[in-house]
Amino acid sequence: MAEQGDTQPGPRDDSTAADEPAIQVDSGSDADSTYGWDDDSNSTQSLYSSITKHVYENGRRYHSYRQGAYWGPNDEIAQENLDLYHHIFSMMLGGRLYLAPIPLNPQRVLDLGTGTGIWAMDFADLHPSAAVIATDLSPIQPSLVPPNLEFQIDDFCEQWTFSPPASFDFIHARCIYGCVADYPALYAEVLANLKPGAWFEHAEISVVPRCADGSMDGSNIGKWGPLALEAGVKFGKSFGIAEDVEGLMRASGFVNVRKHVFPWPIGPWPKDPVLKSIGAYNRLGWQQGLEGWALFLFTKYLGWRIEEVQVLLAQIRKDLRNSSIHAYQNVVVCYGQKPEKETPISPS
Structure with missing residues (x-):
């Protein structure tokens, strides 16, 4: 694993970069060939059971604790998909786990929406000084x-009920799109639980595929972004957070906010070997993950029949195998700092 101070390959800082990344297409031979309970035993057991059991719908398994609060399944297929995307993030960051300039020896760290826990485990191994807490439904x-x-x-x-308050050196969130109805409230909790001067990093994948050369026009891949955004609106939890995270962090009171944007190809069509590899893994992630991304939201909030969902997914998978479609996604890593001192409120 690269040291945390190593230079990053390939990010864009939106303050200076153009709207579209210049990714060279591999024009060689087939690009695809490379890649409040009572403290008694009964109530305690009942609480434990409610947390650890699962719900099954449309052939997929979902969490039962606060059922319906999160849209994604938690079965083996979904867990493999989460771990695959952790690998892609690691490739993107050159082996790093984060970009925020946190202390070398953080003492208390929180990972929000940890999923399989792979980021938190890697972080805990890398920083034995830190007491790491990782939460999930x-x-x-x-x-x-x-x-x-x-x-x-x-x-x-x-x-949040963490004690003592204002005690975390670093709070991390990755891919919590479609999880949050009120980002200002969430960011207020983050600020309240950070030490003065401590850092928060929020990384998100845009759900809207892009294309710089028009090759995605008329494709089924191009239908995905608008449908995902519409589903998020009806679900009441935005899937457009990648595009909004910087502004929300600044408006919430974070300082020294920086945003980096990384292009993720969907498929191994780029000439650059790192982007080609990222694209190959990302395409695999789409093929593996599409059903879990769509079933709950499209059937419950867009009113689709499961057969209609499966037809669309088959059409998208066909496009994923078309190496002439040069689609990509933007991935945003944004971090900011809690002010060292609170700004006094001027009397009116």
Whole structure:
């Protein structure tokens, strides 16, 4: 793994970059060939059971704790997809886990929406000085973990109860699109629980595929973004956070906010070997993940029949195998700092 101070390959800083990244297409041979309970035993057991059981719909498994608060399945297929995207993030960041300039020896760290827990486990291994807490709605994390890591089943959209307050050196969130109805409220909790001068990093994948050369026009891949955004609106939890995160962080009171944008090809069509590899893995992630991304939202909030969903997914998968479509996604990594001192409010 690269040291945390290493230079990043390929990010764009939106303050200076053009709207579209210049990704060279590999014009060689086939690009695809490369890649409040009572403290008694009954109530305690009942609470434990409600957290650890699951719900099954449309052949997929979902969390039961705060059922319906999150749209994605938590079965083995979904977990493999989450771990695959952790690998793609690692490739994107050159082996790093984060970009924020946190202290070398952080003492208390929080990971929101940890999923399989792979980021938190890697972080805990890399920073043995830190007591790491990682939360999620699903109890899918492994039991054998670094001794400085604790998993908690919790909803980070509810009021936080961490003690003592203002005690975290670093708070991290990745891919929580479609999870949050009120980002200002969430960011207020983050600020309240950070130490003065501590850092928050929020990384998101844009759900809207882009294309710089027109090759995506009329494709089924191009239909995905608008449908995902519409589903998020009806679900009440935005899927457009990648485009909004910088402005929301600044408006919430974070300082020294920086945003980096990375292009992720959908398919191994770029000439650049790193982007080609990222594109190959990202295409695999789409092929593996599409059903889980769509079933809950499209059937419950867009009113589609499951057969209609499966037809669209088959059409998108066909486009994913078309190496002449040069689609990509933007991935945003945005970090900001809690002010060292609170700004006094001027009397009116």
